[in-house]
Amino acid sequence: MFHMVTDTGSLTDHFVNCQCSFSTQVFYTMAFEDLLEIVRGVGRYQVIHVLLLSFPILFTASHNLLQNFVAAVPDHRCRLGLGLGHKLNVTWEPLVGDLVTLFVPVDQQGRADKCRLYTEPQWHLLWSNGTWGNGSGAETQPCTDGWEYDRSQFSNTIVTEWDLVCGQKALKRIAQSIYMAGLLIGAIVLGRLSDKYGRRALLLWSSLQVAAVGTCCMFSSSIALFYFWRFLSGMAISGVIANTYIFAAELIPTRVRTGVITALNYGYVCGQLMLAGMAFLIRDWRWLQFAVSVPYFVIFLYIWWLSESPRWLIMNKKAEVALKHLRRMARINGRQAEGQNLTTEIIKAKMEDELSDTRDSHSILDLFRTPGMCRITCCSMVVWFSVSFSYYGLSIDLQGFGVDIYLIQVIFGAVDIPAKFIGYILMSYIGRRFTQSSSLIMAGCIIVTNIFLPQEMQTIQMLLVAVGKGCLAAAFSCAFQHTAELFPTVVRLTGMGLACSMARVGAIVAPIVRMIGDYVPFLPMAIYGGMAIVAGLAACCLPETRNMPLPDTIAEVERRAKKLKKSEKEEIILQETLVKPSV
Helix, strand or coil: CEECCCCCCCCCCCEEEECCCCCEEEEEECCHHHHHHHHCCCCHHHHHHHHHHHHHHCCCCCCCCHHHHHHCCCCECCCCHHHHHHHHHCCCCCCCCCHHHCCCECCCCCCCCEEEEEECCHHHCCCCCCCCHHHHCEEEECCCCEEEECCCCCCCHHHHHCCCCCHHHHHHHHHHHHHHHHHHHHHHHHHHHHHHHHHHHHHHHHHHHHHHHHHHHHHHCHHHHHHHHHHHHHHHHHHHHHHHHHHHHHCCCHHHHHHHHHHHHHHHHHHHHHHHHHHHHHCCCHHHHHHCCHHHHHHHHHHCCCCCHHHHHHHCCCCHHHHHHHHHHHCCCHHHHHHHHHCCHHHHHHHHHHHHHCCCCCCHHHHHHHHHHHHHHHHHHHHHHHHHHHHHHHHHHHHHHCHHHHHHHHHHHCCHHHHHHHHHHHHHCCHHHHHHHHHHHHHHHHHHHCCCCCCHHHHHHHHHHHHHHHHHHHHHHHHHHHHHHHHCHHHHHHHHCCCCHHHHCCCCCHHHHHHCCCCCCCCHHCCCCCCCCHHHHCCCCCCCCCCCCCCHHHHCCCCCCCCHHHHHHHHHHHHHHHCCCCC
């Protein structure tokens, strides 16, 4: 329910649209916020729940970016025939010498061709007057007996195990697209199920699925099985991400929501840094896959202790169960007496308006039925697609930057620390809409600028891409917070699921765009940067939600949009009146 107030007092957390010399302030109070204050909205209960919810987010980064390490491509060359290779005792050498040059073409730097070998041995190169170029005109053919790999950095990856190089290198990128397709299906399916069955129930299922299928993936005997298990992992990770953020947002009051969501985002940052350390210590892709999956067995066990979201329970006509959880919240927060005084009648009375606007069932079509919801949904879809498309376009092919892969993973993770902090400051003191649009437009401009730098400035190019990725990380954080605040409780996970599904579509397309770079090198960066700028402009059309309580119903969203529009119109008229010269 909403209340309109005109006041010139000090700015509080509930006031928005404050002007310089005068103030027309509108604030919204919501019944569930009052219930939270009764049992203490910020207490030991919330601290414990948010802390426990941060661990699932910690390991989602490891799964999302695991491709950089399990599908790393080491230096390689054609394997010589088994009998011949054994006879000559030929092993891998980064700089090829003597005997290998008889069978494998090399360049001016003495590095072996990765995909071809001579049809006939070039015996004349054994003579003292032989040079590197003497075999350049000889006939060559594709590798016939597989490849030899430099295993000094990676003992085993899916690339070395199933020879995903040369003519098969597209299969490596397909692996990431299939994982992202799993995220897409999970966002659509699990988001809807969460609105129907609850946040805790779907978080339990998603955690168990990640642990189980991630462990099964470790034992994949073929690339097809690897695709299958990674697809199921992607579905589950999507459920973990969406339910964790929404679960946390619905347990806390408006005044601390920005800080809590930002803290969860830092869990993702820590996950990126942790992945670099784990990959450095575990060089075999199977054990690395197991290491990032098995923690979800522990997460599954302790989630049983968590309480279901009381907000979701009330909006789904389960006031009796919600009362039980609210009393538990009050007990843990040291307000047992206040909790015992709370009754289902009080809950229903406070939530009367919200419950009267709630239908028994909602579908994805409800996101488009009304003008306000349609605008929010469409603009959010554009933002999520573009930010994910650009973010994963920069993050999934770290070897392409020519820097040590472990170092660049740390750099790309560390740059998110100041980026998310700056995003938090902007979201808290300026607003979500400004933060979202400015970070996307800035990221797009930086990425496009990178195209015009010469190849000799590779270090500067890498640093610029890191800064651009930091801006996209800030945009990602803001997208989670802003979108969760835009959609009402009755369709919040459905809306988040649709938005996240667009993000997954972007992540699926990103590796495909990377392949275009083999033919037009500058085009991928131009597309990534251009889409980020387009998304920044779309974000300008979204409503501001800073210091506003979460809406519970679609009608509430529409009333808020109409009142804000009316308030802005009245304010413009008032400003024109003040500056109009007197007659």
